[in-house]
Amino acid sequence: PETITVAELANRMAERVGDVVKALMQNGVMATQNQTIDADTAELIIEEFGHRMTRVSDADVEDVIKEVEDAPEDLLPRPPVITIMGHVDHGKTSLLDAIRDAKVTAGEAGGITQHIGAYQVQTDSGATLSFLDTPGHAAFTSMRSRGAQVTDIVVLVVAADDAVMPQTVEAINHAKAAGVPMIVAINKIDKPEANPTKVRTDLLQHEIVVEEMSGDVQDVEVSAHTGQGLDELLEAIALQAEILELKANPNRAAQGAVIEAQLDVGRGPVATVLVQHGTLRRGDIFVVGEQYGKVRALINDKGERVEEAGPSVPVEVLGLNGTPEAGDVLNVVETEGQAREIAEYRQQAAKDKRAAAGAATSLDQLLAKA
Ligand code: GTP
Numbered sequence: 001p002e003t004i005t006v007a008e009l010a011n012r013m014a015e016r017v018g019d020v021v022k023a024l025m026q027n028g029v030m031a032t033q034n035q036t037i038d039a040d041t042a043e044l045i046i047e048e049f050g051h052r053m054t055r056v057s058d059a060d061v062e063d064v065i066k067e068v069e070d071a072p073e074d075l076l077p078r079p080p081v082i083t084i085m086g087h088v089d090h091g092k093t094s095l096l097d098a099i100r101d102a103k104v105t106a107g108e109a110g111g112i113t114q115h116i117g118a119y120q121v122q123t124d125s126g127a128t129l130s131f132l133d134t135p136g137h138a139a140f141t142s143m144r145s146r147g148a149q150v151t152d153i154v155v156l157v158v159a160a161d162d163a164v165m166p167q168t169v170e171a172i173n174h175a176k177a178a179g180v181p182m183i184v185a186i187n188k189i190d191k192p193e194a195n196p197t198k199v200r201t202d203l204l205q206h207e208i209v210v211e212e213m214s215g216d217v218q219d220v221e222v223s224a225h226t227g228q229g230l231d232e233l234l235e236a237i238a239l240q241a242e243i244l245e246l247k248a249n250p251n252r253a254a255q256g257a258v259i260e261a262q263l264d265v266g267r268g269p270v271a272t273v274l275v276q277h278g279t280l281r282r283g284d285i286f287v288v289g290e291q292y293g294k295v296r297a298l299i300n301d302k303g304e305r306v307e308e309a310g311p312s313v314p315v316e317v318l319g320l321n322g323t324p325e326a327g328d329v330l331n332v333v334e335t336e337g338q339a340r341e342i343a344e345y346r347q348q349a350a351k352d353k354r355a356a357a358g359a360a361t362s363l364d365q366l367l368a369k370a
């Protein structure tokens with residue numbers, strides 16, 4: 001059942017809390033400002049104050065957050081978004097760090113000191129690539145199941161001294177299920193015991209035929225330690241991206257996906273968002289999952305404040321009312337009222353769902369005992 005606190009009801013009607021409490025009392029309802037009342041009681045009070053109640057529905061939300069199909073002429077090229085996956089200890093983090101270190105010159109805004117869960121690099125041939133730093137397999141799957149397909153290309157890291165392992169297979173399956181093309185990075189090639197041929201033949205068993213074996217999956221031998229093959233890997237990614245002809249419309253209300261989010265002591269809730277459609281700007285009003293806000297500041301992967309972020313650009317977003325979850329979708333909306341209404345509607349829906357799940361569990365337990 002829908003409920004609202006007396007204080008919130010007063011706030012939404014722009015009436016004094018005391019007046020609302022009084023009106024409730026006159027209707028035989030004793031409630032202090034922090035107590036909740038049900039929707040029917042709220043409606044009664046709303047009408048007494050001469051306002052009209054609107055109940056938000058799924059359809060209303062869909063009305064505000066429309067899935068617009070962009071006209072082909074509005075689409076412009078955008079950088080690819082790359083996720084690195086692979087078995088534990090095969091060098092995913094080392095590879096990301098090596099790419100970042102190799103591509104960020106020391107003079108550039110003091111280098112990247114900040115960790116924002118995603119970053120962009122420029123290849124020598126001038127292509128821009130967006131790397132996602134966080135998603136492990138779990139995050140990748142959970143994002144996908146929540147409709148936030150963020151990755152265009154998966155780089156599958158396989159250590160040359162260990163070959164294909166269980167999580168390598170898992171990563172292959174995730175990439176296949178998502179329909180995302182893959183590039184194989186055969187890592188730790190600097191090790192004396194490195195055996196890249198074993199990696200390639202192992203992959204055959206999972207229907208991954210790399211170019212070296214006359215297949216069409218690009219494979220590159222790399223070392224995160226020595227830097228060998230890194231440029232080649234970046235060019236392989238750029239080439240794959242060219243084939244995909246990735247495009248987005250930068251001129252519409254922004255939509256993005258939360259890569260990670262946390263409550264920062266000094267700055268409040270902060271979310272790293274990968275913009276997917278449109279351009280996110282300072283001052284934009286948005287709803288993100290069960291939270292909402294107004295963009296107070298945007299901070300890029302170099303720790304610089306920026307005015308806007310277009311498609312495939314990762315940015316930190318400040319100005320949230322609460323902390324969203326990784327995988328939540330951010331949508332820019334027209335008014336703060338809309339943003340708050342949608343966020344609250346989703347909060348309520350989530351609460352109802354949890355309550356229903358709780359009830360089902362206890363019923364199951366009851367039946368199990370009988
Ligand atoms: P998880 O996040 O735990 O799954 O591991 P990961 O895949 O991120 O691997 P990580 O980058 O932490 O590397 C694991 C170990 O392998 C570390 O000790 C690295 O120093 C080492 N390592 C990574 N890349 C290379 C490489 O190219 N050559 C050598 N010799 N060692 C490497």
Ligand code: MG
Nearest residue numbers: 091092093094
């Ligand atoms: Mg790691």
